[in-house]
Amino acid sequence: DAKTTQPPSMDCAEGRAANLPCNHSTISGNEYVYWYRQIHSQGPQYIIHGLKNNETNEMASLIITEDRKSSTLILPHATLRDTAVYYCIVRARRNNAGNMLTFGGGTRLMVKP
Protein backbone atom coordinates (compact mmCIF):
# COMPACT_ATOMS: atom_id res chain seq x y z
CA ASP A 1 0.00 0.00 0.00
CA ALA A 2 1.18 3.53 -0.78
CA LYS A 3 2.79 5.64 1.93
CA THR A 4 1.08 8.76 3.25
CA THR A 5 2.50 11.94 4.74
CA GLN A 6 0.56 14.10 7.20
CA PRO A 7 1.54 17.07 9.36
CA PRO A 8 2.08 15.88 12.94
CA SER A 9 -0.24 18.46 14.48
CA MET A 10 -2.77 21.20 13.71
CA ASP A 11 -4.92 23.61 15.66
CA CYS A 12 -8.40 24.76 14.73
CA ALA A 13 -10.79 27.22 16.35
CA GLU A 14 -14.11 25.80 17.50
CA GLY A 15 -16.83 26.37 14.92
CA ARG A 16 -14.38 26.86 12.08
CA ALA A 17 -13.61 24.36 9.33
CA ALA A 18 -10.72 22.00 9.97
CA ASN A 19 -8.81 21.10 6.81
CA LEU A 20 -6.46 18.16 7.28
CA PRO A 21 -4.06 17.49 4.40
CA CYS A 22 -2.55 14.20 3.31
CA ASN A 23 0.05 13.51 0.64
CA HIS A 24 0.05 10.14 -1.13
CA SER A 25 2.13 10.78 -4.23
CA THR A 26 2.78 7.06 -4.91
CA ILE A 27 -0.88 6.08 -4.88
CA SER A 28 -1.80 3.54 -7.53
CA GLY A 29 -4.95 3.29 -9.59
CA ASN A 30 -6.76 0.73 -7.45
CA GLU A 31 -5.99 2.33 -4.10
CA TYR A 32 -8.55 4.19 -2.06
CA VAL A 33 -7.95 6.93 0.48
CA TYR A 34 -9.36 6.13 3.93
CA TRP A 35 -9.60 8.41 6.93
CA TYR A 36 -9.92 7.31 10.54
CA ARG A 37 -9.66 9.22 13.78
CA GLN A 38 -8.76 8.22 17.31
CA ILE A 39 -10.10 10.19 20.21
CA HIS A 40 -8.09 9.87 23.41
CA SER A 41 -8.52 6.51 25.13
CA GLN A 42 -10.80 5.13 22.43
CA GLY A 43 -10.32 2.82 19.45
CA PRO A 44 -9.99 4.35 15.98
CA GLN A 45 -13.21 5.39 14.26
CA TYR A 46 -13.81 5.15 10.52
CA ILE A 47 -14.68 8.53 8.97
CA ILE A 48 -14.80 8.34 5.20
CA HIS A 49 -13.12 6.92 2.13
CA GLY A 50 -12.89 7.73 -1.57
CA LEU A 51 -11.23 6.80 -4.84
CA LYS A 52 -11.18 9.88 -7.04
CA ASN A 53 -14.47 11.70 -6.62
CA ASN A 54 -15.06 13.99 -3.67
CA GLU A 55 -17.11 12.35 -0.97
CA THR A 56 -19.30 13.70 1.83
CA ASN A 57 -21.06 12.06 4.72
CA GLU A 58 -22.50 13.16 8.03
CA MET A 59 -19.05 13.40 9.59
CA ALA A 60 -16.84 15.00 6.98
CA SER A 61 -15.98 15.75 3.38
CA LEU A 62 -13.08 14.27 1.46
CA ILE A 63 -11.51 16.24 -1.36
CA ILE A 64 -9.12 14.31 -3.61
CA THR A 65 -6.99 16.17 -6.16
CA GLU A 66 -7.40 15.32 -9.82
CA ASP A 67 -4.01 13.59 -9.95
CA ARG A 68 -4.92 11.74 -6.70
CA LYS A 69 -1.55 12.52 -5.17
CA SER A 70 -3.06 14.36 -2.23
CA SER A 71 -6.32 14.76 -0.38
CA THR A 72 -7.92 16.91 2.30
CA LEU A 73 -10.33 15.87 5.01
CA ILE A 74 -12.70 18.67 5.93
CA LEU A 75 -14.60 18.91 9.18
CA PRO A 76 -16.94 21.79 8.30
CA HIS A 77 -17.69 23.06 11.81
CA ALA A 78 -15.16 21.66 14.23
CA THR A 79 -16.22 21.08 17.83
CA LEU A 80 -14.15 20.36 20.91
CA ARG A 81 -15.16 16.71 20.56
CA ASP A 82 -13.34 16.56 17.22
CA THR A 83 -9.99 16.83 19.03
CA ALA A 84 -8.28 13.59 18.02
CA VAL A 85 -5.51 12.02 15.97
CA TYR A 86 -6.58 11.77 12.33
CA TYR A 87 -5.09 9.02 10.18
CA CYS A 88 -4.95 9.06 6.39
CA ILE A 89 -4.46 5.57 4.94
CA VAL A 90 -4.14 4.47 1.34
CA ARG A 91 -5.19 0.94 0.57
CA ALA A 92 -6.49 -1.17 -2.24
CA ARG A 93 -10.16 -1.97 -1.73
CA ARG A 94 -9.65 -5.70 -1.82
CA ASN A 95 -11.90 -8.53 -0.88
CA ASN A 96 -10.56 -11.11 1.50
CA ALA A 97 -6.82 -10.90 1.00
CA GLY A 98 -4.22 -9.02 3.04
CA ASN A 99 -6.57 -6.41 4.31
CA MET A 100 -4.96 -5.04 7.41
CA LEU A 101 -4.68 -1.27 7.61
CA THR A 102 -1.29 0.29 8.20
CA PHE A 103 -1.56 3.30 10.49
CA GLY A 104 1.09 6.00 10.31
CA GLY A 105 1.64 8.81 12.76
CA GLY A 106 -1.45 10.79 11.80
CA THR A 107 -2.25 14.42 12.53
CA ARG A 108 -3.08 15.45 16.07
CA LEU A 109 -5.91 17.97 15.69
CA MET A 110 -6.53 20.25 18.64
CA VAL A 111 -9.81 22.15 18.49
CA LYS A 112 -9.63 25.21 20.73
CA PRO A 113 -12.46 27.28 22.20
Place this chain on the structure above:
Amino acid sequence: GAGVSQSPSNKVTEKGKDVELRCDPISGHTALYWYRQSLGQGLEFLIYFQGNSAPDKSGLPSDRFSAERTGGSVSTLTIQRTQQEDSAVYLCASSLDGGRDGYTFGSGTRLTVV
Protein backbone atom coordinates in the same frame (compact mmCIF):
# COMPACT_ATOMS: atom_id res chain seq x y z
CA GLY B 1 -24.30 -6.35 19.80
CA ALA B 2 -24.13 -3.00 18.10
CA GLY B 3 -20.37 -2.66 18.32
CA VAL B 4 -17.16 -4.58 18.85
CA SER B 5 -16.88 -5.63 22.46
CA GLN B 6 -13.58 -6.32 24.20
CA SER B 7 -12.94 -7.72 27.62
CA PRO B 8 -11.54 -7.06 30.07
CA SER B 9 -11.25 -3.32 29.61
CA ASN B 10 -8.25 -3.26 31.93
CA LYS B 11 -5.90 -6.02 33.00
CA VAL B 12 -2.95 -5.84 35.36
CA THR B 13 -0.78 -8.93 35.47
CA GLU B 14 2.53 -9.96 36.92
CA LYS B 15 5.51 -10.51 34.67
CA GLY B 16 5.68 -14.12 33.56
CA LYS B 17 1.96 -14.82 33.80
CA ASP B 18 -0.25 -15.71 30.84
CA VAL B 19 -3.17 -13.50 29.83
CA GLU B 20 -6.17 -13.93 27.56
CA LEU B 21 -7.91 -11.03 25.87
CA ARG B 22 -11.33 -11.46 24.31
CA CYS B 23 -12.99 -9.82 21.34
CA ASP B 24 -16.64 -10.12 20.31
CA PRO B 25 -16.97 -8.75 16.76
CA ILE B 26 -20.08 -7.30 15.21
CA SER B 27 -22.46 -10.08 14.25
CA GLY B 28 -22.03 -11.03 10.61
CA HIS B 29 -18.60 -9.48 10.21
CA THR B 30 -16.35 -12.04 8.59
CA ALA B 31 -13.03 -10.29 9.16
CA LEU B 32 -11.41 -9.70 12.55
CA TYR B 33 -8.17 -7.87 13.31
CA TRP B 34 -5.97 -7.42 16.37
CA TYR B 35 -3.75 -4.38 16.82
CA ARG B 36 -1.80 -3.05 19.77
CA GLN B 37 -0.89 0.48 20.71
CA SER B 38 1.87 1.25 23.16
CA LEU B 39 1.70 4.48 25.14
CA GLY B 40 2.06 7.45 22.82
CA GLN B 41 2.69 5.25 19.80
CA GLY B 42 0.83 4.34 16.64
CA LEU B 43 -1.15 1.20 15.98
CA GLU B 44 0.79 -1.99 15.32
CA PHE B 45 -0.92 -4.76 13.36
CA LEU B 46 -0.81 -8.18 15.03
CA ILE B 47 -3.08 -10.71 13.30
CA TYR B 48 -6.01 -10.90 10.88
CA PHE B 49 -8.75 -13.50 10.45
CA GLN B 50 -10.94 -13.71 7.36
CA GLY B 51 -13.69 -16.30 7.27
CA ASN B 52 -12.33 -19.83 7.14
CA SER B 53 -8.99 -18.83 5.64
CA ALA B 54 -5.73 -19.31 7.48
CA PRO B 55 -5.06 -16.24 9.62
CA ASP B 56 -2.41 -13.70 8.67
CA LYS B 57 -0.06 -13.86 11.65
CA SER B 58 2.65 -11.70 10.13
CA GLY B 59 2.40 -9.02 12.80
CA LEU B 60 2.77 -11.19 15.89
CA PRO B 61 5.95 -9.99 17.63
CA SER B 62 7.02 -13.31 19.13
CA ASP B 63 5.91 -16.89 19.63
CA ARG B 64 4.55 -15.90 23.03
CA PHE B 65 1.63 -14.35 21.17
CA SER B 66 -1.15 -16.43 19.66
CA ALA B 67 -4.77 -15.91 18.70
CA GLU B 68 -7.68 -18.02 17.71
CA ARG B 69 -11.13 -17.38 16.40
CA THR B 70 -13.69 -20.04 17.18
CA GLY B 71 -16.78 -20.53 15.08
CA GLY B 72 -15.94 -17.53 12.96
CA SER B 73 -17.00 -15.17 15.72
CA VAL B 74 -15.32 -14.59 19.10
CA SER B 75 -11.54 -14.26 19.13
CA THR B 76 -9.06 -14.70 21.95
CA LEU B 77 -5.56 -13.22 21.95
CA THR B 78 -3.23 -15.06 24.31
CA ILE B 79 0.08 -13.74 25.57
CA GLN B 80 2.23 -16.27 27.38
CA ARG B 81 4.93 -15.41 29.91
CA THR B 82 4.11 -11.71 29.75
CA GLN B 83 6.92 -9.16 29.74
CA GLN B 84 6.82 -5.50 30.68
CA GLU B 85 7.18 -4.49 27.04
CA ASP B 86 3.86 -6.21 26.36
CA SER B 87 2.13 -3.40 28.24
CA ALA B 88 -0.12 -1.66 25.73
CA VAL B 89 -3.70 -1.20 24.64
CA TYR B 90 -4.82 -4.18 22.58
CA LEU B 91 -7.44 -3.22 20.01
CA CYS B 92 -9.75 -5.49 18.09
CA ALA B 93 -11.64 -4.53 14.93
CA SER B 94 -14.08 -6.29 12.67
CA SER B 95 -15.37 -5.66 9.18
CA LEU B 96 -17.61 -7.02 6.48
CA ASP B 97 -15.57 -8.85 3.87
CA GLY B 98 -12.15 -7.26 3.68
CA GLY B 99 -13.00 -3.92 5.19
CA ARG B 100 -13.75 -2.21 1.92
CA ASP B 101 -16.12 0.13 3.70
CA GLY B 102 -14.16 0.58 6.88
CA TYR B 103 -13.43 -1.27 10.08
CA THR B 104 -15.21 -0.94 13.41
CA PHE B 105 -12.85 -0.94 16.39
CA GLY B 106 -13.55 -1.87 19.97
CA SER B 107 -12.46 0.27 22.89
CA GLY B 108 -9.50 -1.96 23.62
CA THR B 109 -8.01 -3.79 26.57
CA ARG B 110 -5.38 -1.89 28.50
CA LEU B 111 -2.78 -4.43 29.59
CA THR B 112 -0.26 -3.50 32.26
CA VAL B 113 2.51 -5.95 33.11
CA VAL B 114 4.12 -5.23 36.48
